[in-house]
Amino acid sequence: MRAALLTLVALAACKPEVGYDTYLCGIEEDCPEGQLCNGPDARCVNAASVEPFACDPSVEHEPDNTVAQAFVLPPLACASALLSQDGCIAQGDTEDWFAFAVPPDCTAVVAHLRISYPIAFEEVPFEIADAEGNVLEVAGECGADETSLAAYGLVDRCLKRTVTPGKSYAVHVKADPAMACNGDCAFNRYTLTLQLETP
Numbered sequence: 001m002r003a004a005l006l007t008l009v010a011l012a013a014c015k016p017e018v019g020y021d022t023y024l025c026g027i028e029e030d031c032p033e034g035q036l037c038n039g040p041d042a043r044c045v046n047a048a049s050v051e052p053f054a055c056d057p058s059v060e061h062e063p064d065n066t067v068a069q070a071f072v073l074p075p076l077a078c079a080s081a082l083l084s085q086d087g088c089i090a091q092g093d094t095e096d097w098f099a100f101a102v103p104p105d106c107t108a109v110v111a112h113l114r115i116s117y118p119i120a121f122e123e124v125p126f127e128i129a130d131a132e133g134n135v136l137e138v139a140g141e142c143g144a145d146e147t148s149l150a151a152y153g154l155v156d157r158c159l160k161r162t163v164t165p166g167k168s169y170a171v172h173v174k175a176d177p178a179m180a181c182n183g184d185c186a187f188n189r190y191t192l193t194l195q196l197e198t199p
Contacts, residue, residue, distance in 0.1 A: 024153030025120035028181040042118040042153060053121065053187050055088035061096070067133035067170050070097035073194065078106035078165075080196040087173060088189045089124060095174040099131070100194060104166035110197045111163045113171060114142065116154045117190035123179035124190045128161055131168040137161050163196075 023044040029037035031044035038045045039053030061071035073083060087096050102109055117124045127138045142148070142158035149156055163169060171192065180186035 025118070026153075027119055029120050029185055037120050042120045053091070053185075055090045055187075055189065056086075059086040059088050059189070060090075061087075062093075064096050064098075065094065067097050067099075067129065067131070067172070070099035070170050073098055073100040076100060076103065076194070076196050078103050078109055078196060079198045080194075083194045085192045085194070086189070087192060089122065089173070089175045089187055091187045093175070093187075095172065097133075098171040098173070098192065099168060100171070101168045102163045102165050102196065106165040106196075106198065108199055109163050109165060110199055111159075111161050111169070112193075112195045112197060113139065113159045113161075114146070114156060114193045115139065115173065115190050116149050116156045117188050119150075119153055119155050121185040121188040122181075123155070123176040124173060124188050125157060125176055126159070126171060126173045126192070128159055129170040129172055131170060133170060133172070135172070136169075 023032060023035070025031055025037035025042045025044055031037050035044040036047045036050040038050050040051055063069045064071050073085060076083065085098065089096065111128070113128065115124060115126050125139060127135050129135050137159055139157040139159040142156045146156065146158055173190065173192065175186065177186065
């Protein structure tokens, strides 16, 4: 009986501790009690060491808020290697545009696009458009054949679309104000990947 009582007291005295910088911020910058979401890396840290969100200037291509101002991605082959481009939606920014061209000497081509971004901040949906900015398709959930990045605190959105050789296309990345913590997390960083494939 005494051993059971000692065990009960010991259990009551224990409180799980979540170490700083070991926990990725959840939706709307959620963190364990006593911690805050760190802007530069979306990790939960001691309140005294938290830093605000900021975009890395090296991934900004402003102005890029219209299809005419789209940042042109490097040339791609008909069956290309995976192209990765980092981007950032800063506070007050609402959208980024990217442009890419399909080589004219291809036969059938499918474009595989994917965006991943931290779950802690504003959602960053995207869509593919023609060269004039007319939306062709909106990205959705990634398929079962895509590797999920949820374990890394990231959200993924994917899109696969047949594209026409010799044509140019645009990728429209836009912030979602409805998922911006009532304006408190109206920003995010993301990685866009693009690959052309000949099926």
